[in-house]
Amino acid sequence: MADKEELTRFGVSFPAPLIEQFDQYIIEQGYTNRSEAIRDLARRALLEPSGMHSEQFVAGTVVMVYDHHVSELPQLLMELQHRFHHDIISNMHVHLNHNQCLEVIVVRGKLNRLRMLHQQIQVQKGVLYAELSVTYADEKDTGMNGHHHD
Missing domain, CATH: 3.30.70.1150 (ACT-like. Chain A, domain 2)
Incomplete structure (x- = not known):
């Protein structure tokens, strides 16, 4: 984060099998926590040409x-x-x-x-x-x- 942007906390609910897959994805990609992975996924989704x-x-x-x-x-x-x-x-x-x-x-x-x-x-x-x-x-x-x- 460039200029220490303010962070907003929110809750996300996942079905157990999905969070297990997501946690495995986090490990494989080298993220240190779920928040970083979710932020990257959100950035990627917002950059989809269709959006x-x-x-x-x-x-x-x-x-x-x-x-x-x-x-x-x-x-x-x-x-x-x-x-x-x-x-x-x-x-x-x-x-x-x-x-x-x-x-x-x-x-x-x-x-x-x-x-x-x-x-x-x-x-x-x-x-x-x-x-x-x-x-x-x-x-x-x-x-x-x-x-x-x-």
């Missing part, structure tokens, strides 16, 4: 796995990325095996545009997996005119 306003300025990734042997798919994906070049910061391409490639596209922009990019990727024949993951970003400081950290 955000379509005009929200966000940053995140589109992760996809595709079969690069599917006719014209690599060219089509490249052309699609060129059409969204204002929203794409960077990308990384990895060859998983003889047939499959994994690509991570780092994006920043209005959520509705990033959803459109994601949707156009995931419907292509040969795309086996595509996921959009985003977080809030400050539109005022996009770093377009130089980049610095305090």
